[in-house]
Every structure is written in structure tokens, then in C-alpha cells.
Amino acid sequence: MGEHHHHHTDLKGRSLIITILLNVAITLVQVVGAAVSNSLSLLSDALHNFSDVMALVISYVANKLSKKKYTQDKSFGYKRAEIMAAFINAATLLTISFYLIVESVGRIINSDEVTVNGTVVAILAGFSIVANGLSVLLVKKHAHHNMNMRSAYLHLFSDMLSSIAVLIGGLAIRFWNIFWVDALLSVMIAFYLIISSWKLFVGALKVLMQFAPSGVDLKKIVSFINEVEQIDNIHHVHLWQLNDEEIHLEGHLDFKDDISISEANKIILYLSKELQQRFHISHCTLQPEYGVCDDKRLITHGKHSGC
Numbered sequence: 199m200g201e202h203h204h205h206h207t208d209l210k211g212r213s214l215i216i217t218i219l220l221n222v223a224i225t226l227v228q229v230v231g232a233a234v235s236n237s238l239s240l241l242s243d244a245l246h247n248f249s250d251v252m253a254l255v256i257s258y259v260a261n262k263l264s265k266k267k268y269t270q271d272k273s274f275g276y277k278r279a280e281i282m283a284a285f286i287n288a289a290t291l292l293t294i295s296f297y298l299i300v301e302s303v304g305r306i307i308n309s310d311e312v313t314v315n316g317t318v319v320a321i322l323a324g325f326s327i328v329a330n331g332l333s334v335l336l337v338k339k340h341a342h343h344n345m346n347m348r349s350a351y352l353h354l355f356s357d358m359l360s361s362i363a364v365l366i367g368g369l370a371i372r373f374w375n376i377f378w379v380d381a382l383l384s385v386m387i388a389f390y391l392i393i394s395s396w397k398l399f400v401g402a403l404k405v406l407m408q409f410a411p412s413g414v415d416l417k418k419i420v421s422f423i424n425e426v427e428q429i430d431n432i433h434h435v436h437l438w439q440l441n442d443e444e445i446h447l448e449g450h451l452d453f454k455d456d457i458s459i460s461e462a463n464k465i466i467l468y469l470s471k472e473l474q475q476r477f478h479i480s481h482c483t484l485q486p487e488y489g490v491c492d493d494k495r496l497i498t499h500g501k502h503s504g505c
Contacts, residue, residue: 235315288399316371
């Protein structure tokens with residue numbers, strides 16, 4: 199299993215390097231093309247591709263960092279590096295999208311003063327579609343179970359779709375001289391980016407803020423634990439997600455009787471296994487207590503309330 203995982207992550211890193219190089223080429227070509235053709239939609243596509251380059255570089259670095267060994271001062275290692283990358287990627291998309299909307303609206307208002315070379319736009323958009331399509335295929339196979347790779351995939355797939363729109367706009371300009379369609383497409387691309395990246399932005403933010411994972415029902419967990427005969431209650435609970443793969447739970451267990459440490463350990467071991475199987479809790483830290491005077495509420499700020 200370990201060899202398979204190592205091979206998988208090597209492939210993931212290799213795919214990212216190839217994709218980064220492809221997107222650097224797309225960005226450079228489109229920036230020059232946007233200057234030559236005076237196309238805002240082509241420039242927006244170039245800016246989007248530039249954000250892809252940044253996103254993919256961050257993703258590659260995060261992928262490497264996430265495999266580093268734990269140390270005394272980094273007891274979790276860099277497991278949240280990929281979540282940070284996903285958050286930065288999504289935030290970048292949102293920022294660029296709002297910028298494109300402002301620029302596009304200004305151009306639509308002054309559309310009579312704008313001329314665009316539709317032939318250049320269509321050719322370079324076609325180039326972008328092919329290159330981004332290849333990038334999407336390289337990253338897609340790694341995007342199913344990894345938030346960081348999913349953010350990179352989202353960048354690439356949305357850019358391929360926007361390039362298709364730019365191609366259509368370039369053809370409309372070339373054959374029918376509809377110059378305002380260039381700015382309109384930029385607005386559409388921007389709104390699409392906002393819609394597609396918002397969910398990822400919020401999801402990564404929730405993990406970074408250590409909110410409880412949405413797919414785990416804390417009430418059911420508490421109900422299951424309270425069914426154990428020797429346990430009086432569970433309190434001072436924290437439930438959070440470390441990264442895409444790990445969910446952590448910690449809490450204080452009040453035992454009804456003053457049992458031995460070995461007996462308490464058996465019960466805690468049983469709970470840990472059951473919580474992993476039933477609720478996919480990766481790591482449990484359950485503190486056994488008897489006769490301890492503390493705050494018995496399920497969720498508490500952690501300060502000792504006294505007796």
C-alpha cells in the first residue's frame with residue numbers, strides 16, 4: 199500500500215509540472231495576443247491562465263510539503279499545506295473575477311470606441327483550448343479525493359470553458375464585427391469563476407477555521423458514546439477536519455465508577471475503533487475522568503468553571 203501511495207504522489211507531482219509549463223506557454227502567448235488584437239476577453243483568459251500558473255505552483259509546493267516528516271515543532275507536519283493552497287487559489291480566482299467585471303463594464307459602456315482583431319482572438323483561443331484540455335486530462339485523475347488538486351482542476355477546466363467562449367466571440371467579431379461581445383464574454387467568464395470558486399473558498403476556509411466537517415453528525419456521535427454502560431457523559435468536545443483525509447475528535451469522558459486505567463483504556467480503544475468505522479473519525483483523543491469538577495457542557499470555551 200505504501201509503494202502504491204508513493205507512486206501516486208510522484209505521478210501527481212509530475213502532472214503538475216507538465217501542467218505548469220503548458221499554462222506558462224498559454225499565458226505568454228495570450229498576453230502578446232491580447233496586446234496585438236486589443237481583446238479584453240483574451241486578456242481575461244490570459245489573466246486566468248496566469249492565476250492557473252500561480253495556483254499550480256502553489257499546489258506543487260504544497261504537494262511536496264505535505265509529504266515532509268513530522269518534527270517536534272511541527273507535530274502535524276505540513277498536512278494543511280494543501281488546504282492553504284486551495285484557499286489561496288480560490289481567493290485568487292475571486293479577486294481576478296471582480297477585476298474583470300469592472301474592466302469589462304467600462305469597455306461595454308465605451309464599446310463604440312473599441313475595435314478588436316477577431317482572427318487573432320479566435321486562433322489564440324483555439325490554442326488555449328487544446329493546451330488547457332491536455333492540462334485538464336493530466337490533473338483530473340488526481341482531483342477526486344484531494345482538495346488541493348481539485349482546486350487546480352477547477353482552475354484548468356473553467357479556463358478551458360472560458361477559452362471556448364472566447365473562440366466563439368473571436369469568430370463573431372471576425373465575421374460580423376460585433377465588438378461588444380468581447381467585453382460581454384469577459385463579464386460572463388468572471389461570473390462563472392465567482393460561482394465555481396465560491397464553494398471551494400468556503401470549504402477550505404471552514405477547514406482552516408477548524409469548523410466541524412459538514413458530513414459528520416456530532417449528535418449521533420454523542421448518542422453512540424452515551425450508550426456505553428460505563429460512561430456517564432462526554433463533554434468538552436472538539437470535532438475538526440485536519441485536511442481532506444483526516445477528521446479529529448477530542449473530548450472528556452465521565453465514567454460512572456472509579457475503574458482502573460486498563461479498564462478505561464479498553465473502553466476508549468473500543469470507542470476509537472467504532473468511531474472510525476461508523477463516522478470516519480481518523481484520530482480520537484478521549485480523556486477519562488471520574489469525580490472531576492469541570493464544565494460538563496458538550497461544547498465549552500475550556501475555562502475551568504469551578505465547583
